[in-house]
Amino acid sequence: QRVSVEVLEHLEHLALVDFRDAEGVERLQKAIQFADQLHEVNTDGVEPMDSVLEDRWCLYLREDDVTEGNCTKELLENAREKVEEYFVAPPGNIPLLKLEERETFLQGS
Amino acid sequence: AALNDGLHSQVSAALKEGRVAPTELCQRCLALIKSTKFLNAYITVAEETALKQAEESEERYKRGQPLGILDGIPIAVKDNFNTAGIETTCASNMLKGYISPYNATVVQKLLEQGAVLLGKTNLDEFAMGSGSTDGVFGPVRNPWSYSKQYKEKSVPKSHSEDEESNWVITGGSSGGSAAAVSSFTCFAALGSDTGGSTRNPAAHCGVVGLKPTYGLISRHGLIPLVNSMDVPGILTRCVDDAAVLLGSLAGHDPKDSTTIQDDFKPFELPNLTDVSKLSIGIPKEYHAPGLSSEILALWSKAADLFKNAGAKVVEVSLPHTPYSIVCYHVLCTAEVASNMARFDGLEYGHRSDVKDSTESMYAATRREGFNDVVRGRILSGNYFLLKQNYEKYFVKAQKVRRLIAKDFVKVFRSGVDILLTPTTLSDAAPYTEFIQEDNRTRSAQDDILTQAANMAGLPAISVPTALSERGLPVGLQFIGRSFQEKQLLTVAKWFEKQVQFPVIQLEEVKRHDSDVFQHQKSASFS
Numbered sequence: 321q322r323v324s325v326e327v328l329e330h331l332e333h334l335a336l337v338d339f340r341d342a343e344g345v346e347r348l349q350k351a352i353q354f355a356d357q358l359h360e361v362n363t364d365g366v367e368p369m370d371s372v373l374e375d376r377w378c379l380y381l382r383e384d385d386v387t388e389g390n391c392t393k394e395l396l397e398n399a400r401e402k403v404e405e406y407f408v409a410p411p412g413n414i415p416l417l418k419l420e421e422r423e424t425f426l427q428g429s
Numbered sequence: 430a431a432l433n434d435g436l437h438s439q440v441s442a443a444l445k446e447g448r449v450a451p452t453e454l455c456q457r458c459l460a461l462i463k464s465t466k467f468l469n470a471y472i473t474v475a476e477e478t479a480l481k482q483a484e485e486s487e488e489r490y491k492r493g494q495p496l497g498i499l500d501g502i503p504i505a506v507k508d509n510f511n512t513a514g515i516e517t518t519c520a521s522n523m524l525k526g527y528i529s530p531y532n533a534t535v536v537q538k539l540l541e542q543g544a545v546l547l548g549k550t551n552l553d554e555f556a557m558g559s560g561s562t563d564g565v566f567g568p569v570r571n572p573w574s575y576s577k578q579y580k581e582k583s584v585p586k587s588h589s590e591d592e593e594s595n596w597v598i599t600g601g602s603s604g605g606s607a608a609a610v611s612s613f614t615c616f617a618a619l620g621s622d623t624g625g626s627t628r629n630p631a632a633h634c635g636v637v638g639l640k641p642t643y644g645l646i647s648r649h650g651l652i653p654l655v656n657s658m659d660v661p662g663i664l665t666r667c668v669d670d671a672a673v674l675l676g677s678l679a680g681h682d683p684k685d686s687t688t689i690q691d692d693f694k695p696f697e698l699p700n701l702t703d704v705s706k707l708s709i710g711i712p713k714e715y716h717a718p719g720l721s722s723e724i725l726a727l728w729s730k731a732a733d734l735f736k737n738a739g740a741k742v743v744e745v746s747l748p749h750t751p752y753s754i755v756c757y758h759v760l761c762t763a764e765v766a767s768n769m770a771r772f773d774g775l776e777y778g779h780r781s782d783v784k785d786s787t788e789s790m791y792a793a794t795r796r797e798g799f800n801d802v803v804r805g806r807i808l809s810g811n812y813f814l815l816k817q818n819y820e821k822y823f824v825k826a827q828k829v830r831r832l833i834a835k836d837f838v839k840v841f842r843s844g845v846d847i848l849l850t851p852t853t854l855s856d857a858a859p860y861t862e863f864i865q866e867d868n869r870t871r872s873a874q875d876d877i878l879t880q881a882a883n884m885a886g887l888p889a890i891s892v893p894t895a896l897s898e899r900g901l902p903v904g905l906q907f908i909g910r911s912f913q914e915k916q917l918l919t920v921a922k923w924f925e926k927q928v929q930f931p932v933i934q935l936e937e938v939k940r941h942d943s944d945v946f947q948h949q950k951s952a953s954f955s
Contacts (some may be wrong), residue, residue: 323812369834372643
């Protein structure tokens with residue numbers, strides 16, 4: 321059962337990464353096929369495991385005290401586009417071009 | 430002191446007694462790095478800062494106040510650990526030019542103990558891979574490709590064919606670190622281990638590769654792949670050195686809430702002589718499809734070694750082992766999809782020139798910055814995390830993970846102390862052969878013997894055991910109980926002493942360090 325074009329497009333949008341070509345899509349198909357082997361295992365009554373340390377309760381909340389910071393200069397150093405102490409982003413709220421409007425190999429499949 | 434000395438037993442003593450100066454040691458390592466450049470083990474060599482650190486160390490030794498056993502010792506760090514002021518790339522275009530503003534906790538700890546940071550080592554892009562062949566700076570070459578032992582055994586097919594086409598891979602993803610330690614350019618190196626990335630190259634490069642228990646060593650500053658499985662890995666030339674590194678790195682870190690809060694006490698390894706109280710488990714599922722007959726024989730020989738020495742050796746079963754790769758595949762891609770979301774070009778790293786909209790800039794940045802392997806995993810991960818797939822794949826995989834972890838608990842509860850398994854399916858493949866299959870297939874094949882330990886969070890170590898028929902290293906793996914590194918390393922040390930793995934004979938090292946061949950002992954010193 322092959323992944324639909326709608327799902328492929330949805331994935332590209334969610335991941336903000338593109339399949340680039342038919343090979344990329346094929347890679348996903350194979351990955352899904354591979355993952356389907358999981359269903360051979362009987363997991364009735366088994367709880368999902370989030371962490372191997374679940375018995376140790378080491379994930380804790382610390383006190384909401386400021387212990388470090390004031391490193392604006394260092395944090396801005398690696399940004400390519402900035403203005404004063406702001407990271408500069410292109411305009412937001414503009415959705416990625418719809419499938420029909422942008423160049424994508426998906427149109428062929 | 431020679432470049433192939435064990436840290437614990439010889440170099441530290443030499444430094445303390447003034448027989449060698451930290452600056453001299455540093456310079457020799459730097460020179461060797463230059464002359465072994467063809468290995469492509471290092472992405473960045475921090476020559477200036479390393480020499481400065483060596484000078485400071487020398488001052489401390491002169492005053493009789495060294496910071497500890499690591500003071501003045503040259504080390505290398507895999508390029509997915511943040512190192513303040515030094516480029517950290519993860520072998521990806523996404524982070525080319527990224528200068529870390531801070532040190533990973535493990536790096537900070539090493540520097541605070543006076544270690545000399547020589548540079549950042551090469552890896553598969555974002556630590557995704559089992560060959561150290563898929564990074565943007567090119568593949569890492571296994572130093573054993575240039576060893577006398579390998580050359581003697583290889584038959585060139587034609588006159589024109591030479592080392593250039595014959596070289597073998599290091600394994601991965603911490604191949605650069607393994608190659609650096611193996612070729613004597615440093616005394617220890619940091620790697621990372623999510624599915625076997627420290628143990629696999631350790632086995633192929635003939636060095637010790639330790640994967641500590643999850644939660645023992647801080648991941649703060651290690652650029653994450655799979656938060657629930659990643660651990661910093663330790664690569665050294667002998668087990669005692671691994672214990673020294675472990676001692677300096679383990680312990681709770683308030684900056685990593687997944688580190689346990691128990692006090693960690695560094696230990697020195699006893700010289701085990703009596704193994705009669707030991708119970709060694711041989712998991713039958715590790716006789717995996719594709720396991721070379723050579724390694725199978727070596728594994729069997731090792732089991733006999735323990736048996737003949739009086740230990741109890743039993744066959745055990747970890748029935749869900751065959752599913753660990755599939756389980757890993759889903760959990761890894763899911764966590765990767767989440768972890769890679771931070772790379773959008775805004776705060777750091779590569780940024781595309783596209784500026785129509787935020788989303789188009791992000792999409793273009795990520796298209797330009799990530800290689801196919803990374804992008805593939807992100808897309809797969811997002812697929813498994815879709816609402817309609819979440820239960821079917823992600824939660825299902827989490828359930829299988831529990832079954833895998835339970836398998837180990839059951840075996841350890843039955844009285845087994847340590848498990849003995851192969852680390853890899855075969856010795857290192859020639860590069861030209863390795864790249865015939867794609868990354869995902871390779872990873873799936875190669876991780877089979879190492880992945881389950883990450884799934885269960887258990888400590889595991891690969892110890893160089895013997896040379897294959899092709900003259901290349903083969904390692905065997907010991908898996909221990911959670912947080913029982915002392916027992917694990919004690920047994921590993923005993924084994925290391927029994928097998929007396931040969932020292933690599935490298936022309937390059939010979940030229941730089943005349944002492945090396947004066948002591949033709951094995952890499953292990955008791």
